[in-house]
Amino acid sequence: MSDQPDTDPPSSDTSERELPAIGTQVVAGGRQGVVFGARRVGDAVAVTFGHGEPWLPLEP
Amino acid sequence: MATMTRAEFRPPYVGVHYEYDAYTAETVASCAPFQFSDDFVGAGHSAGVPAAGSPSAGYAWVKKIVGAAPPTVAQPSGAAAGGLMVCALASASEAEEASLYCNDSLQIDTTRIGQAEWRAALTQSPTGVAQIALGLGSVWVGGPVNLARYLMFLWNANNTLTLQWKDGGSNTGSLTAASAGAAIVTDGNYHIYRIDWSNQNDIGFYVDGARVNAASSIAWAPSGTNGVFQPWHTCYKASGSGLATLSVDKIDVFNNR
Numbered sequence: 001m002s003d004q005p006d007t008d009p010p011s012s013d014t015s016e017r018e019l020p021a022i023g024t025q026v027v028a029g030g031r032q033g034v035v036f037g038a039r040r041v042g043d044a045v046a047v048t049f050g051h052g053e054p055w056l057p058l059e060p
Numbered sequence: 061m062a063t064m065t066r067a068e069f070r071p072p073y074v075g076v077h078y079e080y081d082a083y084t085a086e087t088v089a090s091c092a093p094f095q096f097s098d099d100f101v102g103a104g105h106s107a108g109v110p111a112a113g114s115p116s117a118g119y120a121w122v123k124k125i126v127g128a129a130p131p132t133v134a135q136p137s138g139a140a141a142g143g144l145m146v147c148a149l150a151s152a153s154e155a156e157e158a159s160l161y162c163n164d165s166l167q168i169d170t171t172r173i174g175q176a177e178w179r180a181a182l183t184q185s186p187t188g189v190a191q192i193a194l195g196l197g198s199v200w201v202g203g204p205v206n207l208a209r210y211l212m213f214l215w216n217a218n219n220t221l222t223l224q225w226k227d228g229g230s231n232t233g234s235l236t237a238a239s240a241g242a243a244i245v246t247d248g249n250y251h252i253y254r255i256d257w258s259n260q261n262d263i264g265f266y267v268d269g270a271r272v273n274a275a276s277s278i279a280w281a282p283s284g285t286n287g288v289f290q291p292w293h294t295c296y297k298a299s300g301s302g303l304a305t306l307s308v309d310k311i312d313v314f315n316n317r
Contacts, residue, residue, distance in 0.1 A: 022222060022236055039233025041279060051238035052274040 085269025188302025
């Protein structure tokens with residue numbers, strides 16, 4: 001049996017994106033702010049910057 | 061203190077009938093077909109909570125103790141009238157847990173109209189890396205937010221109350237609890253904590269009757285038995301130093317079948 005060439009293991013893109021912790025600085029919906037809440041619905045991650053404020057899509 | 065009992069349906073007009081004290085917001089009765097209540101009164105509680113994995117016949121609770129110091133889950137001797145159960149960490153620098161739960165008997169169905177309510181106090185606010193959590197959870201895993209599924213009130217060392225949810229599917233998150241726009245920094249007094257799942261699209265968290273999450277901020281769509289839970293009370297730290305003590309005076313769960 002011949003040696004297998006060295007290759008990187010296949011990358012996995014199936015892991016879910018971590019939710020940002022409350023109190024951290026992020027950019028979402030074009031705004032920078034401190035995370036008041038973070039949630040995942042489906043594949044999307046959204047954050048809000050205050051009580052009753054809109055949920056904004058978290059930017060990469 | 062005076063009492064003024066009022067009543068309402070949750071959700072309005074079509075839901076479960078509840079009676080509550082208008083001054084304290086504590087639910088005092090319900091016409092829900094499923095009811096589980098414990099004021100932690102009686103010899104079973106004072107005799108000692110059985111260890112996780114070794115429940116006692118006729119007794120709902122077990123305790124999970126991690127740490128050599130050790131942490132405790134017990135009814136204090138001479139506990140005040142009305143009953144009490146206390147989860148407490150010790151001061152050692154080590155991984156510790158003091159949890160009170162139902163030995164992984166998952167029997168509270170959050171996919172039907174209902175609510176769970178506690179009267180509880182942070183007798184020792186979390187310090188260092190310690191956490192306190194109160195709510196509903198799936199089977200035991202060390203660390204409240206490491207559970208597979210949960211609906212919980214959670215406090216870290218800054219005493220700011222956060223709300224945590226995870227339905228085992230796509231809905232998960234954490235949110236700072238707020239009232240009148242301001243985050244809630246919990247004191248050491250007793251408060252009424254209520255989680256209301258009358259509306260699956262809008263889980264409500266309440267403290268002393270005031271809703272502390274905005275409308276439509278928490279969606280909930282557990283599939284199948286993912287929506288079935290046990291009560292969860294815990295003080296926890298993964299390592300290091302930190303104290304925390306949670307005193308639970310009562311739990312009431314009201315639910316449709």
